[in-house]
Amino acid sequence: MKTLIAYSSKTGNTRRVGEAILKAFPQGEIKDIKDIDNLDYDLIIVGTWIDKGTADAKALKFIETIKEKRTAYFFTLGAFPNSNHANDCIKNIDKLFLDNKNTLIGNFHCQGAIDPKLISWMSELPAEHPHSPNKERVERWEEAAKHPDKKDFENAYNYFKNLV
Ligand SMILES: Cc1cc2nc3c(=O)[nH]c(=O)nc-3n(C[C@H](O)[C@H](O)[C@H](O)COP(=O)(O)O)c2cc1C
Structure with a gap:
């Protein structure tokens, strides 16, 4: 399965979580969002850091370009992982993917410095x-x-x- 892990990371937390996820995909590739030039993958996993309760600006822009794909995402945030704020982030990011008719197969998050x-x-x-x-x-x-x-x-x- 051709898998892309696409991340946006300012201080490295999200990138490092993406690198751990990559180990679950022997044929996977990991790329900084800024280096992605095609979306020809069976599964696209987007990693973002949380800014103002949703994906950061670079990830937001990238997610807008993903349409009718099989997708998943992960994020790191400063708030506690089991907080209402984290749940709100999930709702906000789910919507971004679903509005573009993507199939969303899952999401993961953890805290980040x-x-x-x-x-x-x-x-x-x-x-x-x-x-x-x-x-x-x-x-x-x-x-x-x-x-x-x-x-x-x-x-x-x-x-x-x-x-x-
Ligand atoms: C400008 C800015 C805004 C942030 N906004 C939020 C926020 O709204 N909610 C939150 O839980 N964490 C927030 N954070 C914390 C980051 O999402 C968190 O530290 C994340 O792990 C950073 O990931 P990175 O190392 O991949 O850049 C913010 C951090 C910065 C720098």
Whole structure:
């Protein structure tokens, strides 16, 4: 089965999860979205990082070009993987694929370390700002900083191995 893993990754989390998934596809290829010039594959798996509750701009643009294909996706995010926010991301990204009449066979996600530059910016925000640091938020940032970890890579690999 000719499989493409197409990722958009700013700081490497999503790319590394994609590399773990690649091991489940002996004939698979992995490419940065910017290097993709054709969609002639039996299965297209898109990897994205979450920006404002959905796929990042580069992945959004790429997904728009995928029509009537067999697809799956994965993402990394700063929020907890079992949060309402993560579920909302799934709903938002599902819709992108389904609106283009793609067959969606599955999705996977895990937490990913937040860019330290963003953390230092948020750390300086005034208390009334929705992203200002508080105990719960700082704990979440600290947890995210440990991901993706070995278990996440294993989970990603196993998820896709069992899917196909
Ligand atoms: C500008 C920016 C916006 C982000 N927005 C969100 C968000 O809305 N929700 C979330 O859970 N994580 C958010 N994150 C965290 C990233 O999705 C997360 O750290 C991801 O693992 C980064 O992946 P990458 O290393 O492949 O770039 C944001 C990060 C940045 C830099």
